[in-house]
Amino acid sequence: MISSMTGYGSASRQVSLGGGVVADLQVECRAVNSRFLDLGFRLPDECRGAEPALREMASQSLSRGKVEFRAAWRVNANAAGAAKANPHALGALNADRLDALYTLQEKAQAAFPKADPLRIADILRWPGIVSEPRGEEEGWITATVEAGRAALAALMDSRQAEGKALVGVLTAITSKMRDIVGVIEPKVPGYVSQYQEKLTERLSEALASQEQSRGGAELMERIRQEVVLYAVRIDIAEEFARLKTHLQAVDKALAGNGPVGKRLDFLMQELGREANTLGSKSVSEECTQAALELKLLIEQLREQVQNLE
Known part of the structure; x- marks a missing residue:
């Protein structure tokens, strides 16, 4: 399942300090956006020995994001009862x-x-x-690793839930882009026909003073050349084809599993390139507006993609 890079998870365990006294250990795991996997640890001295295990655990489960483990502990509130039964329990x-x-x-x-x-x-x-009783180092490490594993699992659950929501947002945006392409693409041949009609009218007026036979032949040849050049200049069939191919690749990535952020980053660049070309080859106000709308939607896609692992 696709995951976002932001999330939070926490878990707690108890550590025996000796004399019937226990400590409540709380481990939190937070993640925010990052191009690469960046791990950080804020652990008390008692928990430092668990850092290598936590690092390996996170590296095996995550591929991107700035992830931080935090741990804190305090003596359990019931320690007062243990202190009454054993005066040396608290130190x-x-x-x-x-x-x-x-x-x-x-x-x-x-x-x-x-x-x-x-x-x-x-x-x-x-x-x-x-x-003060501090407990055994092995007990602290075991409790920290167990709590860290549970916190990491909760973090991944939250990231997957957010990733699922992001997939829905991204799919809705690509659907809008397809609608725009579906409206504009069939109209391009009509733009060429309209230009041919206008060009024929202008050239006919310009060559009206020439002899009919000679003028007619030159007129048709000139019209043919101009229409061909114009059609080549505004030919955006290739751009439409690549745009639709890239949109299919986006949907395929969103329907898959595992990290897709870097793949989608690349596709956003390709979509932007095609939208820019469509704008530069625009032959009507409607086509220009469509290119601008596509650029806006691509930028929305790019912003959301930054949150995906």
Whole structure:
């Protein structure tokens, strides 16, 4: 199924920190447009070991887009109950660091007698005072990879859903382009006939003073030459044929599976080239307007194609 390059997915897992305490780990996977696959990771230190596995996983599943994995964790709200049953569940005080901090405070107060003493909250936040349970590295890596895999799957589901909607939009645009071609293409021979009639009238007036026999032969030959040159100049049958071929290729790509963004990028260039040629060979106001409408629709196609993988 065709996918867009934008999407979002998230998943969570729990990690045991020891002593009955668990951490809630949340992994998010976001994707936006990019010509190539660009992977980024914002992981806490505990989850860094999972980055190679996440990178390989994303590279196997995605081909384009700027994709970023983010992870964050916090102690589960039920950890308070575990702390009551086990006083060391949420951490233990480091006696040596606590004594050192007390000594530093005494020295600081001796130098600054008016300074306020440290509060309990300040002491607990001091680096190294509380030895918090962090769990095992293997547990963090396993949980991060599992959550990352689930988040990536959710991301791909969202990208496919958006891709399906984009296919509908693109198909509607190509249908409008076919309608325009279907209206203009049959009228081109009529433009040639109208020109032939006008040319015959003008040349007849210009050669009216000549002898009938000589003038008639020259008139018909001149008309024939001018009509041939004009028909060659405005011959856009080849452009119409290529335009319809490119539209068929677009529909075929949209009906397929897998990445199609780069293929459609190329087809947009080809469609634009044919529309420009139709405009330059325009032989009527209606034909000029049709070429402008085709260019507008092609630009709409190009904008939407940028979102496809």
